[in-house]
Amino acid sequence: MDILTREFYARDTLEAARDLLGREIVRRLEDGTLLRCRITETEAYIGRLDKACHAYGYRRTPRTETLFARPGTAYIYLIYGMYHCLNFVTEEEGEPAAVLIRGAVPVENGDIIAKNRFRCKEKEMTPYQRKNFLNGPGKLCQGLALTRAQNGLDLTDGAGELWLCPGAPPDPAAVRTGRRIGIDYAEEAVDFPWRFYL
DNA sequence: CTTCAGATGCTCT
DNA sequence: GAGCATCTGAAGA
Numbered sequence: 001m002d003i004l005t006r007e008f009y010a011r012d013t014l015e016a017a018r019d020l021l022g023r024e025i026v027r028r029l030e031d032g033t034l035l036r037c038r039i040t041e042t043e044a045y046i047g048r049l050d051k052a053c054h055a056y057g058y059r060r061t062p063r064t065e066t067l068f069a070r071p072g073t074a075y076i077y078l079i080y081g082m083y084h085c086l087n088f089v090t091e092e093e094g095e096p097a098a099v100l101i102r103g104a105v106p107v108e109n110g111d112i113i114a115k116n117r118f119r120c121k122e123k124e125m126t127p128y129q130r131k132n133f134l135n136g137p138g139k140l141c142q143g144l145a146l147t148r149a150q151n152g153l154d155l156t157d158g159a160g161e162l163w164l165c166p167g168a169p170p171d172p173a174a175v176r177t178g179r180r181i182g183i184d185y186a187e188e189a190v191d192f193p194w195r196f197y198l
Numbered sequence: 199c200t201t202c203a204g205a206t207g208c209t210c211t
Numbered sequence: 212g213a214g215c216a217t218c219t220g221a222a223g224a
Contacts, residue, residue: 080207082205082206180216
């Protein structure tokens with residue numbers, strides 16, 4: 001099974017954010033079960049120049065330490081006291097930057113993902129639940145059972161808990177861009193078109 | 199379909 | 212102590 005290598009992550013964050021669309025996230029649970037979903041929405045965060053990034057201006061705190069790790073590292077943090085956000089560290093090591101995964105669609109073991117989200121099987125989901133399955137960073141982490149316990153994982157380790165497969169590379173013409181969500185505090189950075197979706 | 203309040207706890211000042 | 216890269220359920224149009 002092909003796994004995206006460190007080179008995939010070790011490059012310009014905006015390029016990586018575009019290229020991550022259509023790729024597959026694979027999550028291995030403790031019992032060996034594989035959850036798989038295809039990425040449909042991403043956002044780029046670049047500490048060097050981006051006031052929306054936790055590591056803006058190379059700010060180093062216990063939380064942002066993960067952003068300074070090797071590219072291909074999972075950055076997962078708690079938000080609003082009850083949800084988690086999944087990011088993939090990009091650029092060369094020491095350049096704090098990452099791609100936030102904002103949305104996906106299930107590919108394998110949708111029943112387990114549905115159970116994590118709604119405590120029911122995929123076929124038992126209501127139309128409303130179907131529409132709101134994994135279309136948000138907190139929803140995605142809930143579906144894939146990701147928490148801060150997975151922060152700092154090496155995504156290039158196919159024997160680990162989390163990695164990516166090539167999936168279907170995005171058709172460049174199908175990629176939409178827009179402003180990022182939920183960063184009203186970020187001054188001029190609120191208008192950066194760093195959100196990508198299919 | 200839309201808006202809105204409330205949940206809940208960590209992070210950094 | 213203030214704020215947060217969010218989500219849900221309830222209520223209204």
